Structure formats: C-alpha cells, structure tokens
Amino acid sequence: MERKMVELEDTGLTFETHVDLGRLKRLAAEWLEVIGEDPSREGLVKTPERVAKAWAFLTRGYRQDLKAIVNGALFPAEGSEMVVVKGIEFYSMCEHHLLPFFGQVHIGYIPGEKILGLSKFARIVDMFARRLQVQERLAVQIAEAIQEILEPQGVGVVVEGVHLCMMMRGVEKQHSRTTTSAMLGVFRESQKTREEFLSHLK
Numbered sequence: 001m002e003r004k005m006v007e008l009e010d011t012g013l014t015f016e017t018h019v020d021l022g023r024l025k026r027l028a029a030e031w032l033e034v035i036g037e038d039p040s041r042e043g044l045v046k047t048p049e050r051v052a053k054a055w056a057f058l059t060r061g062y063r064q065d066l067k068a069i070v071n072g073a074l075f076p077a078e079g080s081e082m083v084v085v086k087g088i089e090f091y092s093m094c095e096h097h098l099l100p101f102f103g104q105v106h107i108g109y110i111p112g113e114k115i116l117g118l119s120k121f122a123r124i125v126d127m128f129a130r131r132l133q134v135q136e137r138l139a140v141q142i143a144e145a146i147q148e149i150l151e152p153q154g155v156g157v158v159v160e161g162v163h164l165c166m167m168m169r170g171v172e173k174q175h176s177r178t179t180t181s182a183m184l185g186v187f188r189e190s191q192k193t194r195e196e197f198l199s200h201l202k
C-alpha cells in the first residue's frame, strides 16, 4: 500500500499515512449529507478534509513498526528489579462505535538481559492505541510487544479507560471505569510478583 506524508495544518506535525485522504474526504462529505447537513455551508467546507486528516492520525498505528519505534534503544540490564512506568495516557477509538475511549496505561516488567529506553513504552502504547481497538486487546498487544522486544522475565500491563460510547450514548453511564490487564511470564506465574506490580499502581 502506498504511503504518503501528511502535514497537519497549523501544527507542524507530519506523519506517514496509508490512508487514501481523497477518498476519505469524499466519504466524510457524504456522511455529512446523510446526517442531514449541508457539506457546502461555510462552516463545513473544510470539514471533510479535516476529518480525513484526523482519521489518518487516529489510525496511524496500523502502519507503525515495532523495531523502528524501539530504534535500538535497548541497553544491558544491571539488575533484575521490577521497572514500573505508570500513567501513560492513551487515546483510542472503539471498534464497535468508532467513538473514543481513553485513559492510562501502566506497565511493569522484570528485565532479562535488556532494559528499554523509557520513552519507548509510551511510543509502544501509541502504536497500538492509534487504531480501532477494544480495551482488552490493547493491553494484550502492548504486553506482547514488550515481551517480543525485551524478552524480559515477565511483563504486566494494566489499562484503565473510559468509553464515550458508554457515556454519550448507549447506557449513558458517566462514572464507569474499565480496567483490563495482561500478565506474561513471571507476572502470570507468580502471585507475589503480580502483587508487587499492582501495589505500585495504588
């Protein structure tokens, strides 16, 4: 699939996308018509283009490559103490309603031979959040990616999220929070390790 560089107006932000922006723009204009709007009215003239760019951004994770993200930021481990990176915010889109869900990801791992540059955990979170998701899979994919890259003794991922599809529509519950998790290796096998990780999140 062809990849293009897109520049988001006024942000200076440039990213690579596989999205056919022209086609998405046409579909966005049609969508506006279907919901009873007039895509040619002044306030909406540029909306289809903005929508296309926004969706290219919100789904850019499909085309990101784990190795490129890690970019060699692997360093020799000097111990085997647990590393915990808490409160990494994420924004994703639920695959059932195409509405946002967002919250925080907490990651813990016990190194094997390698440790990972700390910023890369946030990049890995974004790689999987910036696509259509369910919150359960988001946790599993992050954990599996860290397992693949680091070959640690174990990894635990906890995702806390709120879903606009449950707030703005549907059951319309404003205070429900969803927690999902994925535990691999020693985090799965040892209750003590899991408890140590979870105690960091309190």
Ligand SMILES: Nc1nc2c(ncn2[C@@H]2O[C@H](COP(=O)(O)OP(=O)(O)OP(=O)(O)O)[C@@H](O)[C@H]2O)c(=O)[nH]1
Pocket: 094, 095, 096, 133, 134, 135, 136, 163, 165, 166, 169, 170, 171
């Ligand atoms: N497990 C899981 N479910 C999700 C997630 N995001 C949205 N959902 C749920 O997906 C389900 C889709 O249910 P359906 O009955 O097919 O769709 P719906 O009629 O729009 O459901 P309501 O939201 O109950 O109105 C709903 O229960 C949503 O709450 C997620 O990340 N994980």
Ligand SMILES: [Zn+2]
Pocket: 094, 095, 096, 097, 098, 099, 163, 165, 166
């Ligand atoms: Zn939903």
